[in-house]
Amino acid sequence: MQKVYTKIESISGNVITVNAEGVKNGDLAMVSSREGISLANIIKLKGKVVSLQVFAGGRGISTGDEVRFLDRPMKISFSENLLGRIFDGSGNPRDLGPVLDENLIEIGGPSVNPAKRIVPKNMIRTGIPMIDIFNTLVESQKLPIFSVSGEPYNELLARIAMQAEVDLIILGGMGLKFDDYLYFKEELESSGAMNRAIFFVHTASDPTVECLLVPDISLAVAEQFALQGKKVLVLLTDMTNFADSLKEIAITMDQVPSNRGYPGDLYSSLASRYEKAVDFEGAGSVTILAVTTMPGDDVTHPVPDNTGYITEGQYYLRNGRIEPFGSLSRLKQQVNKSTRDDHRSLMDGMIKLYASYKESLEKKSMGFQMSDWDDKLLNFGEKFELEMMELSVNIPLEKALDLGWQILSECFAPEETGLKTDLVMKYWPELNKEDK
Amino acid sequence: MNTGKIVGINGNMATVEFSGNISQNEVGYIVLDEKRLKAEVIRVTGNSAALQVFEMTNGIGVGDVVEFTGEQLSVDLGPGLLSQVYDGLQNPLADLAEKCGFFLQRGIYMNAIPDKKWEFTPKVKKGDIVQPAYTLGVVPEGIFQHRIMVPFGFAQEDFTVKMILPKGLYSAYDEIAVLTDPRGVDHSVTMIFTWPIKKPIRNYEERLKPVEPMTTKVRIVDTFLPVALGGTFCIPGPFGAGKTVLQQITSKNADVDIVIIAACGERAGEVVDTLIEFPELTDPRTGKSLMERTIIICNTSSMPVAAREASVYTAVTMAEYYRQMGLNVLLLADSTSRWAQAMREMSGRLEEIPGDEAFPAYLESTIASFYERAGLVRLYDGSTGSVTIGGTVSPAGGNFEEPVTQATLKVVGAFHGLSRERSDARKYPAINPLESWTKYKGIIEKGKTDLARHILFRGEEVNQMMKVVGEEGTSLDDYIIFQKSEFLDSVYLQQDSFDLIDGSVSIERQKYIFNVMYEILKAKFSLSTKQEARSFFNQLRQTFIDWNSFSWESDSFKQTEESLMNKVKAKLRIEK
């Protein structure tokens, strides 16, 4: 069977077609052009016409270039030797270390049997009240930070990663600014965490298609380590760049777009990556923290919108703070029942009051007279923003809960809070003092 | 056997050239090394067919062989379906896990119905005349008498019972009867038969109008937005608004015989909640574990998309099957949008002319015919059974104007629309009480709920007004209406689903506390300032919330009620 072809039939964007026989859907090929050698994979077969997406992009490819079919799908080396190493989106070293080719594993492998999943139960403590109290992060959760560009999302990502007690951190960078790449590297090096980290980084200046491989490679490696018993935290930043690469390929392939140019299978493509987050019974776990930048600060944009439907909540970062509205941890109820008995009620109660505060604020901005009640809410809202929401606050959950009661008692009478009487009796600071 | 050859692969669509006859929705297997990958014919043109492949298609090449089965995509029906967890094609996930470990492997298909022995009691005798769907005998499945019926696919004609086994213990796969058709041909019958999932089961006398409420123990639903047994409802809402939680509560509390959960293209983790929790929970109606009345069809978001499309049909076919036994079945599908998207993906690959947001032109009729499979029916033996269908909808951008929500709203009997504002403010369940509607009758006299709705409506009006003229520009009477509506909202419409007591409220209790609520809403209070009104309602709210948290008719419940009534009485204005 012929494996090498020297006639490329069409070149469109990053997709080329070759007339070939005996090749398999999904398999790899090597394309040699004057730009160098690049991998490509088969994305469509139609009779003899084979469509391939070229990882290094279509630029500079000529119709007479050589395409060599490799007869195998994309794989990545997996071993302890990955630790501390930095690779690009195709798995080639970006540092000075050696190329790794032992123990190749499949990427984009099958999904976990839902019957083998277990209910997540371990809280990941971050010291950030907006997370620990209101949107608790849980081991094996998949959760993105929704953010407009310019917000310190990578800093937040790095901070959570450093504070979280995990065995391994895998950074998957997609369209990462070079400075941000260096930032992550320095943060991990300076804290001594680099030797338990692995980077797969596609930077903004690398070919688009390579960006598509980053989540699959990162998650395949994470999954293997998790099967070996490691608690792995995968950071994926920025998934909007990943989605944009999907869009680019879809348009090149003449697919009918469903929404603002994105392909109809955007949801499934994102889900198959995020669903790799898992807690293996009797082994380790994969937790995914991602970044999804929102073009034009619009949550209804297809990328954040589809992401929100897939992930187990999101942290909505705005003006340097995690917003109570829009932020959500869907797994919080798995863990907050066993933290402290006031956790759930306080969490909902404070947010309800914060919502009322926002209404009063609106009335005030329209120049209406403020009632006593409005004044109380305004007082509360300001305290809440300053003492709870600021990202600089770094206290353990229990302290944060106490602080919550403190703020409430400084602003309201107990029955104004809508909290159950038995909790008020137990935690309301003044009532407690009288007791003692 | 009819075979064909692969000539193209595009995502999960295979193009196949064949000779001979094949039919629409016929199952074919793509032969790949030692594996056989299941696929379904979805379009035939000339001697070329498009197949949707229920597995990942990597590794398939042009020239690979496809074996056609001559059979439509079907499920197995028989005793042993209850408490199982299946994928979209009815593979039992627990058995797959035992065989393959942590990960799903493609090309592995297993028997849906366990080879288990059942205590069979015949209901017919030799020489009796029967027709499709007539009961031949029964076996006890959990708390139900599972009817072993003449296969629904048999021709609609008289069969003579030639042989029927006596009472005894038999495997589901044993021959239990032989039936002779009018032409004298014998047909062997076991406890199991198959049925094509895309074809509704219609072996009943007539369809009836759904009237009896299907209660859920969720106050806002049972009192204000009820659903009837045999009816349909939908829950559209943006992500995070509480669709799944609402369905989970309903699957626990619904007053029906059997619940079928179709986890269609959403998170696997959410199914696990149910999987782990249900065996531990007891069904108050039966005292048995909830799992014994439940079937889960689980084709979550990272599982093959084509099987997701099939999964809702797999689920509804099983629902119809149990309806044939005179049972009330509830089917919950989360989310129907993922099913619609699966259709969209396939339609795109078939290069059909796209409609709105690239959904296919037949979206609306497909959604309508799916919900049409719900219904209350009178069976041949005079008993009734029902299938109630509730589907969540996940509209892009949370905008209800999109095609799937709109197509669904046209066909369902109740609309429980979730709102982002309410979920942001943690007002759960975040059903918007003003926008949502129902065509069914509930547990409380309509006149009374109408008054409550009116107050909600007026309260919202006043609230909007206040945003224009401020509190100072609002009359005291209006302000009191606003306070009443807020009160109704926070202690009655809102309900803490994770609270042991408040999470599920019996119908008896709902009627009782609604009457108290009704009296408060109707009452005229002597309150002289807005400040006084606000603090009065704050106190009522506090007491009512405490009241909600005590178990029904306990001492604390009674004490709190008294304290609530005293507070109310203290401010009641006595009309002269």
Ligand SMILES: Nc1ncnc2c1ncn2[C@@H]1O[C@H](COP(=O)(O)OP(=O)(O)O)[C@@H](O)[C@H]1O
């Ligand atoms: N009835 C409820 N009571 C309390 N919390 C709720 C309720 N409904 C939703 N929530 C909260 O909102 C989160 C998201 O709900 P979910 O049902 O998963 O949303 P959706 O399915 O609409 O995306 C839940 O994880 C829970 O924290």
Ligand SMILES: [Mg+2]
């Ligand atoms: Mg959901």
